[in-house]
Amino acid sequence: MPPRKKSMLYTRSGDAGSTGLFGGGRVPKDSPRVEAYGCVDELNSALGLASASFAQPELRDVIASIQNELFNIGSELASETGKASEAGHMFTDEGQKIAGLEALIDEHDAKVEPLRTFVLPGGSAGGAMLHFCRTVCRRAERAVVRLSRDEPVNPAVLTYLNRLSDLLFVLARFANKADGAPETPWRKK
Numbered sequence: 001m002p003p004r005k006k007s008m009l010y011t012r013s014g015d016a017g018s019t020g021l022f023g024g025g026r027v028p029k030d031s032p033r034v035e036a037y038g039c040v041d042e043l044n045s046a047l048g049l050a051s052a053s054f055a056q057p058e059l060r061d062v063i064a065s066i067q068n069e070l071f072n073i074g075s076e077l078a079s080e081t082g083k084a085s086e087a088g089h090m091f092t093d094e095g096q097k098i099a100g101l102e103a104l105i106d107e108h109d110a111k112v113e114p115l116r117t118f119v120l121p122g123g124s125a126g127g128a129m130l131h132f133c134r135t136v137c138r139r140a141e142r143a144v145v146r147l148s149r150d151e152p153v154n155p156a157v158l159t160y161l162n163r164l165s166d167l168l169f170v171l172a173r174f175a176n177k178a179d180g181a182p183e184t185p186w187r188k189k
Helices: 032-051 057-077 094-109 125-150 155-178
Strands: 018-020 026-028
Touching: 032 057, 032 125, 057 125, 057 155, 094 155, 125 155
Parallel strands: none
Antiparallel strands: 018 026
């Protein structure tokens, strides 16, 4: 039997608590940069879970497009400071992509009833997952803000994440309506 080829899934280089960045640098795994792109990765995974609950191709297609963009953003955040261009500036045509999110917000907001009060996260399984994704998106946004205090960050990344959380809220409402799941209004005591 021929010798087994070594897996490329593990390198052992991170066993001491550091990780490699695009561009060649290394940082501790708890650095603000790793936290930022880790939160973006977590959002991407949560969106994959949400997408799996939808029968509507429209929502799956929107989510797949967002997931691809989050990979670009994560790659840019995982680049050594000042080396994003060497690793390949991944988040491109930012203005167009942000405008695309705004168009999706407007389109889907027109398909749901106007809000008269806050609504509790929930509804259908897909709607609840999108509400969850919105909160993960807000956490990613906060992590990128923290990173931007110490290191240069493309400001369009922050704008994109801010708009994306708004879109996820509207998509959650749209998914609930499409699934016939009523929204629960927040009630003060």
